[in-house]
Amino acid sequence: MPRTKTQAPQTDAQFHTSDSPVGKICFALIQTNFWVGDIAGNVKKMHALTLDAKNRGADIVIFPALALIGCPPEDLLLRPTLGERVREAMAKLAEIEGIVVILGYPHIDHHGTFNSAAILQGGSQKGFYHKQYLSNYGVFDERRYFQKGRNHVLFDYKGASIGLLICEDIWHDAPITALKNEGADMVVVINASPFEIGKQTARKQLLAKQSQTHQLPIVYVNTVGSQDDIVFDGGSLIVQADGSVAHEGSRFLNQLIMANYDVATQTFDTQSKAPLVLSEESEMYQALVVGLRDYVNRSGFKGVIIGLSGGIDSALTLCIAVDALGSDRVYAVMMPYEYTAQISLEDAEAQAARLNVSYTVCPIHDAVAGLRASLAPLLANSEPDVTEENLQARARGTILMALSNKFGHMVISTGNKSENAVGYATLYGDMVGGFDVLKDIYKTDVYRLANYRNRLEDNPVIPQRVIDRPPSAELRPEQTDQDSLPDYEVLDGILRMYIDEDLGYKAIVAAGFDPQTVERVLSLVDRAEYKRRQAAIGTKITKKSFGRDRRYPLVNGWSIKGDFA
Structure with a gap:
């Protein structure tokens, strides 16, 4: 069923248990939130959602990245009992009959810990894929926890060859190019993609580019809800091979998205009504x-x-x-x-x-x-x-x-x-x-x-x-x-350039701001780091929030005056 560069594919018959029409595959995209650390509760939730999808006629149900443990799990990934808990949970989920389950989970074996996607069907785990491009910027710290995956994985189902990717993989050309070269007919990407202003537009642009470049439909499943200071906004997508959007999930809402794929034409049906387009506010x-x-x-x-x-x-x-x-x-x-x-x-x-x-x-x-x-x-x-x-x-x-x-x-x-x-x-x-x-x-x-x-x-x-x-x-x-601060229009203009765009004194002055005001504001920002380190957490909205995104030493000898020359 699954295959890599070193494995021969099994026949469709070995993996076809669906009652849906020949040449059609019904996908169920599960856009929902899973509580970090609550593996037992997450298994129970996935079990119920899988049975619901099966009853609605789904052949394949897809859950987001790291759905089994929730995202981001952080140092829970280092707990000594995690491997045993994951194995027990995966065995329970594999018991569901009559439907293929794709879900994100932490895979732990003698090679290390991996951010992985599992393929479950008919009482066992048929295969797995390890994420190749580990996110290690902004709110992400995956290299602290995960090993890098190296194999490309596809599985055959009802005449379609389906490739698997996880999150960051789709933002790079090499993984999807390898899947195309291996004979993929479509790509499924499971995600835990956090919200920031304008993120959905960026996702659509990326998927349109990748699908058009490689002439592959892409199924993109994202989680929704929040964990600590991170919000996941859903917006799951199915994009045709020509880059057009066939299905789009609602933003910030739990949703079960049903979509039918025609194996012969390699196209998805289209949703009858697109979700409401949200303004930035x-x-x-x-x-x-x-x-x-x-x-x-x-x-x-x-x-x-x-x-x-x-x-x-x-x-x-x-x-x-x-x-x-x-x-x-x-x-x-x-x-x-x-x-x-x-x-x-x-x-x-x-x-x-x-x-x-x-x-x-x-x-x-x-x-x-x-x-x-x-x-x-x-x-x-x-x-x-x-x-x-x-x-x-x-x-x-x-x-x-x-x-x-x-x-x-x-x-x-x-x-x-x-x-x-x-x-x-x-x-x-x-x-x-x-x-x-x-x-x-x-x-x-x-x-x-x-x-x-x-x-x-x-x-x-x-x-x-x-x-x-x-x-x-x-x-x-x-x-x-x-009395104490510049006008907020001026202050925020300087702060956006210094904090969100990582620009220095000279670049901000060159943008038209008063040099003395810039020097004063930048000095205030640098001196206030000790306060921010003790502040309450809050929801990340911008490209660079205080906390996970921006980490500066409290005591240091750096000076903005080095930018004055």
């Missing part, structure tokens, strides 16, 4: 909803607590939390101090009422006064400065964490990527929390998403004046963010 917002929902639910928290300030960041965070978890699991706390504007109190209360969430006002005057009294003997000879401002933020952080401890709700912090980048946040203050929804969202995109969410309903969920007001931390009289 829509896909960003949905990714944030999925990321928060799955993290909170799998962490076992009853709900979430948000410090609602009357500003745009906490307002957008509240909307996302309600959309992810429902209003009955979201708790908003307004913590005013003497610098909190009346308009902030009014807008926070109005939004909480509009979204029907629990809303509490907890003033921090006594808490701040207590801290100042305790510190008075130590600070008596010092002039007031940012220290006193930060006491307010830290008092609020303490209150939120106390409520979390008492009632079992996760604290959601509300800092955005622009603030995190330059350190415009208080460590152990407004940075406290278990998850930061906006961690990878620049401030200019916060405004875009707020306006997007308001457009979805006749009655806006974020008061318009929250969007229109100059942003402020309200830690001193008449304070605005632009």
Whole structure:
């Protein structure tokens, strides 16, 4: 059934147990999420989904990459009992009769550990394929765990020769070229491809190029859901040999996609209705909803607590939390101090009422006064400065964490990527929390998403004046963010080039930004690394998020001044 360069193919008759018409193959693409580490639960889920696909007439059911253990499994791959658990799980899945199962799993033998695809049928594992191109950039760290595969694998079914690839393999020419040369009629690619802005367009362009170049249909199955700070957006695809899309899965949703392949014409049928095309704002917002929902639910928290300030960041965070978890699991706390504007109190209360969430006002005057009294003997000879401002933020952080401890709700912090980048946040203050929804969202995109969410309903969920007001931390009289930072359009322009595109001082200045502003912003980014390392995780949205994507030493002698010459 399976074959490599050194194995002769078996005949179709040895592997044909389907009742579907001769010359037709019915594929079932399973676009769903599997919980990392829950091998027993994942097996149970795959078993049920396989039987469902079989009952719908499928000949071959395909699951995403590493579906058996979930993705990314990280150092669970190093656990000494993993090999035994995988073997037991694969034996159970192989028991399903009357359908071929292709799934991703970690293959462990005396040669090492591999990121693999298994072919199961009729009570046993008929073959396997090991991923050849190991992803080792951005959020990927596969060379830490996996050995490189070297053989090309095809299997014959009902007159079609089907090649197997995994994730990164399809982004390179050599694997699909080898399959074509070996006589493949189509290629199945199993994936755990994370979301970032514009990723689906890039996938379509890639598959169109590869299918046209090699004149092969491609079946591309992707997972969906989130794990920690990574979101998988689905969007599974079947592409004809001419590069046209025959089937496309919905984004961010579980889905069973049924598709029929004609062996004679080597073409797939086409879906009757394509999924909704998402705008950039829509896909960003949905990714944030999925990321928060799955993290909170799998962490076992009853709900979430948000410090609602009357500003745009906490307002957008509240909307996302309600959309992810429902209003009955979201708790908003307004913590005013003497610098909190009346308009902030009014807008926070109005939004909480509009979204029907629990809303509490907890003033921090006594808490701040207590801290100042305790510190008075130590600070008596010092002039007031940012220290006193930060006491307010830290008092609020303490209150939120106390409520979390008492009632079992996760604290959601509300800092955005622009603030995190330059350190415009208080460590152990407004940075406290278990998850930061906006961690990878620049401030200019916060405004875009707020306006997007308001457009979805006749009655806006974020008061318009929250969007229109100059942003402020309200830690001193008449304070605005632009007292300390450049205008956000300018700041985000510099940050995108420095962080997302890895460009240096000279290139950013050459793009038209003021040299002194660039020097200041880049210095702020570099000095704030120690804060970011202690911050809560948050959903990855951009090409380069803080955390997995961007890793800098906390203490180092590098200087941006080296770029000045």
